[in-house]
Amino acid sequence: MGVELKRTYVPFNEWKEKSKQTEYTESTPLLADDGTLLAKGWARRNVFEYDRNKVKTGLTSRKEWDFYNIQNDEMQLLISFANIHIGGYVGVRLVNIRTGEVIIDSNEYFLGTNKYVPPAKGDVPNRFNDKIGKTLFDFNTMENERTLWIRKPYKGKIVECDISMDIMPGLENITTVFPFDEDKTRYFMTTKQFCMPCGGTIKWGDYKYEFSKENAFCALDWGRVNTIHKMVWYWGNGSTYVTDADGKKHLVGFEITWAIGNESHATETCIIYDGKVHKFGAVDVEKFPKDRYLEEWKFVSEDGRFNMTMKPTFDNHSDIDLKIGRMNCHQIFGWWNGDMTLDDGTKIEIKDLYTFCEYVENRW
Secondary structure: OOOOOOOOOOOHHHHHHHOOOOEOOOOEEOEOOOOOEOOOEEEOOOOEEOOHHHOOOOOOOEEEEEEEEEEOOOEEEEEEEEEOOOEEEEEEEEEEOOOOOEEEEEEEEEEOOOOOOOOOOOOOOEEEEEEEOOEEEEEEEOOOEEEEEEEEEEOOEEEEEEEEEEOOOOOOOEEEEEEEOOEEEEEEEEEEEEEEEEEEEEEEOOEEEEEOOOOOEEEEEEEEEEOOOEEEEEEEEEEEEEEOOOOOEEEEEEEEEEOOOOOOOOOEEEEEEOOEEEEOOOEEEOOOOOOOOOOOEEEEEOOOOEEEEEEEEEEEEEEEEOOOOEEEEEEEEEEEEEEEEOOOOOEEEEEEEEEEEEEEEEEO
């Protein structure tokens, strides 16, 4: 689960030459006709062509999800859809991440192998709208904007979310494909798109909360995977504005995910600065945090380009148990401070960013 961590900054070109990471820049088939994984690596946009009919599935191994994490330094709104081959859900969760109060936590479940099929790519214009039970939803991705709308009953009142987020021109993301050594047909493909200022409202009866694009951001965790039954992962992500020495404002964010599958072909680690990816190496924490989640987390990358500390304040624990599988997640929120280094050696200081890193034990 750990990596050998170095403390010295390595220039991007030098590190890239020595690393074994494989970057894809052209359209590439993900799977062979027999379900064997063809592509292993990463890209700045999703160039991997996904055909769900080629996936060699077990009972719940094929999983497809669109997971939107919307937050400022007070509230977190999760809007999500998941299809785990034999069924799935669409849901809304609103949490005060300062106090720990769960205000809304509502999922609508469904059964059926080929019902409610989401789009095959998450970072190009597409629209996914439908009705599941009493829940109506509309996820619309355009060239420079995403909109999310969902309406559903919850505890005798109506929940309605109306959210929009900006996609700056040319915004890159990090898309990764990890193989599993146990089976050549198993893989984990995700797109993480972030640095998207986010605004809008969520209403529940007389309750209303409004997000502003001045201090709220969305991170899309988009996944199309065919997994082994049991695994763990870490995921951390954050976006904010920084001001340079000339007083110019920049949008910056980071993505760190690790411990999933075979990472010798890629790591899901990068900085996005003014819409462009700056890739760095593997990340780990100095101390494994299990059962000590609210102690300080110290992150460092193998190439010395990501050095951050999180001082936790809240364990946003969730435990989704569908009987046939379970996802036990400790999503830890806290104050992040440290520095990140761009490809040209420019160091970006991060001060008092309130965001998360999660540790997940997954069995499904």
